Amino acid sequence: MPDHSLTAFRLVKPPSDRALSALLSAYRDNRLYDRVVQAFNTLPAELGIKPGLVSHNVLLTTLVASGDLAAARALFDEMPHRAGVQPDIVSCNEILKGYLNTGDDAAFDQLLKEIAGPERHLKPNVGTYNLRMTLLCARGRSFEAQELLDAMGARGVPPNRACFNTVIKGLCNEGEVGAAMALFRKMPEVPRQNGTGVSPNFETYIMLLEALVNKGVFDPAMEVCKECLHNKWAPPFQAVKGLVQGLLRSRQAKRAKEVLMAMRKVVKGDAKEEWIKVEAQLSLLLADKKS
Template sequence: MLQDSHFLINPATFRPGATISISKAKSKLKSEHDPDKALKIYSSVSNHYTSPLSSRYAQEYTVKRLAKSHRFSDIEAFLESHKDDKKITQEPFLSSIIRSYGLAGMFDQALKTYLQMDDLGTPRSAVSFNVLLSACVNSKFYDRVPQLFDEMPKKHGFLPDKVSYGVLIRSYCEMGKPELAMEKLKEMEEKGVEITAVTFTTILNSLYKGGRCDEAEKVWNEMAKRGCGPDVGAYNVKIMNFQGGDPEGVKVLIEEMSNVGLKPDTISYNYLMSCYCRNGMMDEAEKVYEDLETKGCNPNASTFRTLIFYLCKNEQFETGYKVFRESVRANKIPDVNTLKYLVHGLAKSSKAKEAKEMIRTMKKKFPANVVKVWTKIEEELGLAKVELGDIKSNESNVAHLVRLLPSNAAGLTSSKLTRKTSKHEIPLVLIPPAMMVFEVPDAAKPSFNMVTPF
């Protein structure tokens, strides 16, 4: 069951202001991880619906930020406020609300919205139905999809389309029942519903994951017979079967893709890179990463996560830090667990400066609940404390302070001064003749107690 952390937002907050365009808001929301700031960006849009697609993405980015902070009451207030808009009678507009609830894992609210369509005066078709089924899958209620598939079209008088069948087939595959998915292929054929490469790929993925490789090869051949040639997605699923095995096998499949006129994508090269990593071939893995741009691909969060993890595993923390900086610039920062591994490794390798900078970056990029995690890590590693280097850099300033003392200060036997920093007070002991000895408290000494991240 979803647990809500807090409710802070008045629905009136969501009424748009008149400052930025929806396209600019979408761009800003991509790099903004703080949910309150995301809401502020969304509410400052001059007209949310000049571009329906950009509007949907902006809405979804905002919901994702709130969901990551477990602010489900805020999500409900945010999305319910959209039902007061006159565009609620348009099926695509209402469908965007259902979709957003699905992204947050709030299927009950998604279903409630779908059932309200008559009252709201919104027509139903396969469009909103498909969004409802996808919301069910996103919320991981796979077993409810077949029931909805059987009930809703009959009740509301429309026919499922190829997308509807695609989501149904995915639900069977997620439940580990690809044989039921295969039966639906026959039903689609009988009813004249197009069977796409995506549908076949979903079944292929389920069979490969279940170790049923012989059956997967039969499906692969069936695709060719139906004139539904494998696409990049299907090849990527096949490539996955080689992950952790022989990198040469992956290379052969990538070459085969190119030979049949398909362009390998970032996912294809991620699998090749991961395969090299698993076999301890880090130089080759880094080469794949470095060559992505020349192959017309951009690294994604999975690229950075995989490479950083294996660099850390091989104690190449400095290189891992460089890759982390590149992930920040690309706004594709990996998950917390991977980065914990890196920051612990940096601290262990006497790279406290890099570790501190990394933590500062993460605190700036993410909301309060994630910042707490990094604050705890910072304290565990002693990185929140004043370091000797920080103290030494202030020696000249302190010496100047001593010179300004009255002349009888030289006769003091043990008089203490305190120099304030932004967060700490560092006591200074004055010993005649005006010689300074820094008395550094234990709290100011660097501590690098390694905590196992996994």
């Protein structure tokens, strides 16, 4: 596929920055990072193309993904002077991501100040906020991340699913499953530009279910599991096993049986045989509780 992309690129007449950025993106998406750098450094001079903002951002993404943050920052700083291209908020987010990956909190905070400062004067987007919340959660400050999430809408940047998942994951990791569950329940009510509500995805349900089961909070775990199964997503067997065992210990055999029956309908393919084994073990426990 990447070789086909190069062939298609050379067919474009006249050569354009748009075609270059598409080629670079194809290489990057296939993790061919060396080819991105080589193409960026050779093709513009060969074909008389002036790389624009999008091509520079693809290269920034590549350098950060490959772990070469020093080269990414050097490119970022040189863009206005050597290429006449001003970094935008996407460019800044890539460098922030690099600092997040390397744990350089001081550099992360400094660039955040520059973004809003008089020199750059850029408006943070949803990606910027998500990176900030990821850093706060990684430092055990998930409640601060939640405050930032709550403030986003008022600043004209509605949070998306990734933002909610970031904070829910942070709260779960800190054992704050009640707060995580409360945030989960707020998702359908969040104002959006094209309506209301943010839909949870499989990742949201699994993070919550595993955290609630591990904490022994089985009523909300049952609620999350039922929603997940209603969407025809089969949760990890270990989490379901923990939920069923917890319900049985709480003398809720009927609800435990409901989970088993719902899982049987949702599990497909190769996983079905493995689930039959798990269900057989749990059915024995269920029978013991009845006897």
